Amino acid sequence: MLRLDRVSAGYGRAQVLRHLSLEVAPGEILCLMGRNGAGKTTCMQAIMGLLPLMSGRIWLDQTELSALPAHRVPRAGVGYIPQGRRLFAELTVAQNLEIGLMARDSGPEVREEVLDLFPRLRERYHQRAQTLSGGEQQMLATARALCLRPRALLLDEPAEGLQPSMIAAIREVIVRMRDDGVAVLLVEQRVDSVLEVADRVAFIENGQGGAVMPAEALRANHAIIDRYVGV
């Protein structure tokens, strides 16, 4: 269970998150929705310890993530797939995965598992990350995070700028992680793709938590979505 308890955070003096509370259960995909600038990415950075919290706490099961220095957060079992992928561009596919494996001392069998999920990466194994196509880069970013064998997975707009076949491949992996009992927190802009995978949807507005509801309810009633993210 990944739990945010009244978290406030921001950049310097500019506060972005205001008393945001969230819960993501193991084996669940919670989708965070909101307009641009609502604080979705900030929320992920706060979980990773990349931003100092102004107040509040973040827990993963019994571990208080917000009490750990940033580099210990992934070791507690949080995998992060950031917006824009942010691979180690000059390193090869193999080396990017190696960094992921080192984070929690995962064994070589984890590498094989991850490469089985993304066979394309096996073909590109010794290529530099920056020479991959956008879809392959997203696969690598996902694979790198899965190398941690995460208990919680944070995905920040994984489908951005990808062709439909790639989006489908990545969605398949996300669902598989969920079925393996990983708590998945997903930030996604496109409503239809959210409704396809999400179990619950949490809305965020001006850094504050809004309604949290089962995706079922939204599939039945689109009006709620329009209220939060409509233009």
Added chain:
Amino acid sequence: MDLGPYLVLATLEGAVTAAVLALTAVGLSLVFGVMRVVNIAHGEFFMLGAVIAWAIAQAVAGYPAVGFALALVAAPLIVGALAVAADMTILKRLEYDPERTIVATIGLLYIIQQLTLMGYGPDARPVTPPFNTRLAIPWFEKGADGWALIWPWGLGTTSYKLAVIGAAVVILCAVWALMARTRIGLVMRATQADREMALAFGIPVERVYALVFGLGAGLAALAAVLIVPIQQAHYLMGADPLLLSFIVVIIGGLGSLPGTVVAAVLIGLSDGIISVFFSPTLAKILATLLVGLVLVFRPQGLFGGRGA
């Protein structure tokens, strides 16, 4: 003696300069590349290496080779440890802010320099080289009966100078192997590529920074130990290596190690050759001019990839 032998002599002298410069500049480049810190105190770490080498050689007087070997190991370690301490007590507290670290390392420069003046004094002191055989270099000359091998007077070098060049090549290869082939090198390159993502994948960035700062200073100290039997130790000797290292790092491309080495060879050799044929001042003028041209026409440096 005609032009040829002079050129050989100048090239050899230049190669010694280039070897020492490459080591010093790679240290600076590593620190800038990984930490984005412009270390103005780099030349003082170089100077400390030389002064510590003298102190160690003094302590085991009578056995120059033993003293030198000891200095070669101990001086870089001591200087590296000092740099790690400086990183943890000063740079870390400034959160590695690019501007504030410049001012902080300027302060560090004066502290190290003045403490050395107080402790070691203003004299230039020599360290005996562990070996120093004079080697004459042959040359070809067309005499009355065709080409003949001659030994021009004054054309020669010493075994120690050749050893400096060899040692620098070995150390540079070791640095390359460290960066390209080891786990810690991988961690350093990942930190260089994206500090935040390194943190997000469990890399203790602060420890990596301390290590890199120590390694950079250690390389400068190592270069100084190698050169001190040729140049003597002095508390102001850090200024020239600092300037030349910056020239080399800018020409080679900030943070690019291969670029740094190539630029060091270029600057070191041209410095040697121009100094012999014209004047050392002209060599510095041309090197600085080259920096200006590089900054205008290729600001990322000859081998730099993305903008710094």
